Amino acid sequence: MRIALLEDEHEQAQHIQAILAEKGHDCDSFATGQSFLGAVLHRSYDLIILDWQIPDMTGIDVLKNVRSQLNWSIPAVFLTQRDSEVDIVCALDAGADDYLSKPARAAELIARIHALARRSNPDSDKEVLVYGPFEVNTRQRVILLHGELLTLTDKDFDLTLFLFQNQGRLLTREMLLERVWGLARDINTRTVDTHMSRLRRRLGVNPENGFRIKTIYQRGYRLEAIRANETTETNEDRAANA
Incomplete structure (x- = not known):
């Protein structure tokens, strides 16, 4: 899959990219909401991963922009340190499909991504x-x-x-x-x-x-x-x- 990652911490971004690359996924990383939106709205991605707290806007605002402008339900996962029930509900209400807490655990992240991919494209194995x-x-x-x-x-x-x-x-x-x-x-x-x-x-x-x-x-x-x-x-x- 081609995945877009919104993560402003360089080491975190490299860690997540390494996890995804090991399973054969291509991942482009972006440190700001504006650069992320510029890419996602004009390129072709199969899934997006969002941090909540980034320099120029919140991950929630980024997701709302994606949902309103693309008019398409690209699978979206939040990966963030914010893990309260209120935060999780807020993200899901904004259109997130899944929510994970940092630090990223490789096996869980990959399993969640693959599950979302199957749900978003149930006909992928049909002839x-x-x-x-x-x-x-x-x-x-x-x-x-x-x-x-x-x-x-x-x-x-x-x-x-x-x-x-x-x-x-x-x-x-x-x-x-x-x-x-x-x-x-x-x-x-x-x-x-x-x-x-x-x-x-x-x-x-x-x-x-x-x-x-x-x-x-x-x-x-x-x-x-x-x-x-x-x-x-x-x-x-x-x-x-x-």
């Missing part, structure tokens, strides 16, 4: 994933729409699967370049936009099929499920699918 009329076979790497095989390239498949697995989440171009293309996030390219435009047509992503790919101005894209009573295309939908 066939169903999203409305779309059927995605992860082993054969094919996608069916209403039982009909779609003609897609390997990269189209990877992008489609990533969109479905992250539906409702704002995906920046940097995130998509990293996770689908494996490119450095500072590369300036229209690759994402070109593929997304083509994918809209090839997939038949429209309200009639229960989904739309929404363009978020100057930020990226979000795959949205459409409720049964939302069958009228917006001007944006018509333009995107033209």
